[in-house]
Amino acid sequence: MYKVFVGDKPMVxxxxxxxxxxxxxxxxxxxxxxxxxxxxxxxxxxxxRLIHKNKDKLLKKFLAKLPxxxxxxxxxxxxxxxxxxxYRNDKWDLPKGKAERRESIEKTAxxxxxxxxxxAGLEITKPLETxxxxxxxxxxxxxxxxxxxxxxxxxxxxLYAQEEEGITKVEWLNGPQxxxxxxNSYANIKLLV
Numbered sequence: 759m760y761k762v763f764v765g766d767k768p769m770v771x772x773x774x775x776x777x778x779x780x781x782x783x784x785x786x787x788x789x790x791x792x793x794x795x796x797x798x799x800x801x802x803x804x805x806x807r808l809i810h811k812n813k814d815k816l817l818k819k820f821l822a823k824l825p826x827x828x829x830x831x832x833x834x835x836x837x838x839x840x841x842x843x844x845y846r847n848d849k850w851d852l853p854k855g856k857a858e859r860r861e862s863i864e865k866t867a868x869x870x871x872x873x874x875x876x877x878a879g880l881e882i883t884k885p886l887e888t889x890x891x892x893x894x895x896x897x898x899x900x901x902x903x904x905x906x907x908x909x910x911x912x913x914x915x916x917l918y919a920q921e922e923e924g925i926t927k928v929e930w931l932n933g934p935q936x937x938x939x940x941x942n943s944y945a946n947i948k949l950l951v
Contacts, residue, residue, distance in 0.1 A: 760817055762890040762901065764798040766945040769806045769892075771820050773813045781805035786816070791823050795892055795899055820901075824892070827902045828857045830867030832909040833886060833950055834877060836930055841951070843939055844874055844919065845927035850939035852947055854904050855923075863905045871909065875928045876918030882907045889946040906950055 760771040775783055784794060786808045797803035810816045831854025834842035843850050855870030857863060868880045886906035892899055917928040931939055940948055 760820075760890065761945075761949075762820070762892060763945045764795050764892045767798040767803070767805060768945070769794065769798070769808055771808050771810070771816045773809065773811060773816065775809055776807070781807050783807045783809055786810040786819055789823075792899060821903070825898070825900045827900050828863070828866075829854050829902055829904040830857060830863045830865075830870060831855070831904050831906050832867050832871040832880065832882075833906060834871060834875075834880065834909045834911060836910075836914075837912050838930070838932075840930035840932050841936055842871070842875060842877060843929055843931050843936075844925045845929075846923065846925045848942075850943045850947070852906070852950065853928075854906070864907065867905065867907045868909070874920045874923060874925055876916060877911055877913045878915070879911045879913045880909045881911065882909050884908045886950055889949065891944075891946055904946070 762769040762771065782803060784806060787810065789808055794806045798806060808820060810819055831852055833852055842853065844853050853871040853874040855866070855874065857866040864882055871880055872878055884907070886908055889904045889906065891902050893902060919925040919928045936951060940951060
C-alpha cells in the first residue's frame, strides 16, 4: 500500500477493495485521475482508493499516469538532537529539492539541504520512507517522488534561508517545537517525523 497526497488528502494505492465509508474506490486502470484530484482539492472527497490487482505493479502503473519529478531531501539532526526545519509557503517543511541530471539521489539530498539552509558537513545515516504528492505547475499535474534520508551534522554556523526558493526561515527545532511545527506542516512530513 502507498499513500500519495493531494494537499493533505490521501490517494491510497491498494489491492484491496473495501466497503466505501469516508472514501471512494476507483480502478487504477480506468480512473480519471484529474477528476479525482479535483474532487480531493475541492473538498467533495476526503480520500480516494486506487485499486489494482497486482501489488508489484501498483506503484509503477500509477506513476505512469502523470509526469514524475524526482527529489531528494533530509531529516537532519545536529549534535544536540534537534531537527532542521524550513518555513516555506506559510508551512513548516523539511529541506528537499529536485534532482539534477546524472546526479545520485544521495548527492541531490545533501546538495539541496545545503542550498536551502546553509548547513554543511552533512552525513547520511540511513534512508527513510519515500513520499509521493501531486502538485500543479503551469496548469499540469505532476507527481513528486521524494527520496528522504536521515542525516547528521556537527555544523554550528549560521543558517541561511534560500529566499529565491520561497524559504523565509530555517531553524533547529527540539521535541516540543517539532510538535508545534507539525500542526502547520504537510501530511508527508508528519509521516516522516
